[in-house]
Amino acid sequence: MIKEKLSLVSNLQPKPPVVVVLGHVDHGKTSLLDRLRKTNVVAKEAGGITQRIGAYQLKLKIKNEKLKIGEEKTITFIDTPGHEAFSKMRSRGAKVADLAVLVVAADDGVMPQTKESIKYIQEANIPFLVAINKIDLPGSSVEKVYGQLAENGVLVESYGGKIPAVPISAKTAQGIDKLLEMIFLMSELEELKANPEGEFQGVVIESKLDKRKGPLATILVQNGTLKVGSRVEIEGLPAKIKAMFDENGKRITEAGPAIPVEILGLKEVPLVGAKVTTAGKTPTLHRLPKPQFVIQKPLLKETEENKKLKIILKNDTLGSLEAILDSFSNDVLIVNSGVGDITQSDVDLAKITEAQIFAFNVKIPPEIKKLAQIERVRIHQYKIIYELLGEIEKQILKILEPTIEKEILGKAEITAEFEIKGKRIVGAKVTEGKIPKTEKIHLMRNKEIIGDAKVVSLKHEKEDLTEAKTGQEFGAILFPPLDFKIGDSIIAYRKN
Secondary structure: OHHHHHHHHHOOEEOOOEEEEEEOOOOOHHHHHHHHHOOOHHHHOHHHOOOOOEEEEEEEEOOOHHHOOOOEEEEEEEEOOOOHHHHHHHHHHHHHOOEEEEEEEOOOOOOHHHHHHHHHHHHHOOOEEEEEEOOOOOOOOHHHHHHHHHHOOOOEHHHOOOEOEEEOOOOOOOOHHHHHHHHHHHHHHHOOEEOOOOOOEEEEEEEEEEOOOEEEEEEEEEEOOEEOOOEEEEOOEEEEEEEEEOOOOOEEOEEOOOOEEEEEEEOOOOOOOOEEEEOOOOOOOOOOOOOOOOOOOOOOOOOOHHHOEEEEEEEOEHHHHHHHHHHOOOOEEEEEEEEOOOOHHHHHHHHHHOOEEEEEOOOOOHHHHHHHHHHOOOEEEEOOHHHHHHHHHHHHHHHHOOOOOEEEEEEEEEEEEEEEOOEEEEEEEEEEEEEEOOOEEEEEEOOEEEEEEEEEEEEEOOEEOOEEEOOOEEEEEEEOOOOOOOOOEEEEEEEO
16 A cells, blocks of 8 residues: 555656636737637637636747757646636636736736736735736836736836736737746746546536536546546536547547546536546535525515516526626526526516526527517527626616616726816726716716716816727716725716
8 A cells, every 4th residue: 555655656747737817808818828829719709808717738839948848848728707707717717727827918007807816816826927918009018017016016027026027919929939938937946746647636617508418517637537437526426427528629538637628427517616536535515506596476566676687697607607696786686597598497487577588608599589579578698798797787777766767878997096186086997888078977886876976077198088988098077076986887877
């Protein structure tokens, strides 16, 4: 027995680094991976943003004599979504990785999800470096990003700290080789090892319910080797691996440390982040989360619950389902939720409860569409997360003030505050639609309306604006003055 244990320890071998890519929405995380993979991943993602977590194993060529690295090295990248709704998925990505790359856009600087990503990296206690992207764009400032990072406790090497920072352009490939060299250097210093012949361990990166294949899960192998025919447990949920596929959909028969694979042979959809072991190693049994609200009788009486926005949410993957559910305020009542296409039972339940159905990245069969029309059940279908959440927000506002019909014009996020001649100035960036001058706005904090006002002054730098459009930064004076905070949202609307 002692000799066997010694043998297993001696079988520790260098493994590819698992690198998580983190950062704010639209700062170029997927564009960076696209550059590395030489494939157009960005174009395949709706709206140019990543909607689900993904893992990709790449073989990259690198030349650097100091690192003593051969011509070809393997690295596993975990790409995580940047929208605020996917905070849990970003957290999980950091916890399963050996190393993190924090992507910050040189023209945009440190944003709310950048700060959140820094927190996750620190909680996971993993080494990281900063990739300052979009240096090819006008108005980009690497020095500005360095200063903003320092304000958030991240001191890069040029500021006297220990965190490497590499200016890059995912679009032109400038700085990409330097970034790869730094990733490999940091991973070699960590001396990453695993035992391909040892006890199997893995983690669920994503899971979903496929109409033809049934429950599927993407597993990242952390130790040992996963083989077709193996019996495993996903935190107590038994499964026999019937088939495995790599990130390109190609069938494979086995996967060693740091290799991501999609497995077929599950009886249920497992939880994202669940640990995977050899059968008989984990006693805890996890199941899909139950609906937050289960209907037993039609809701006919006027109750507090009836005043909320009642929805049925269907998603393609469990990770995005959980992320969207976590984004809802207390003004939303979840009648039911789950993964998979919309079914007749969803329409029947929506009719009984007077709920609306929200579908994210799932199909609506023609017969279900027809049934919904007959039963007068509203189905909203989305492929982009912020469009779904925007519609939810509109519906909530109508419920909060049912006598007023409103047209939501746009949304902005407050990123700074200034004081000029005794007046507090809102510094913000438009994230959706437009913010017009003289129109009414809601100031929202944690999904709650803090107060109402009008935009009486709207400027970009020293230029007066009649409206600020999506992606544009602006300074504004509100009247009456509101006690805003950085991180609050401005919702511009017009009464119909």
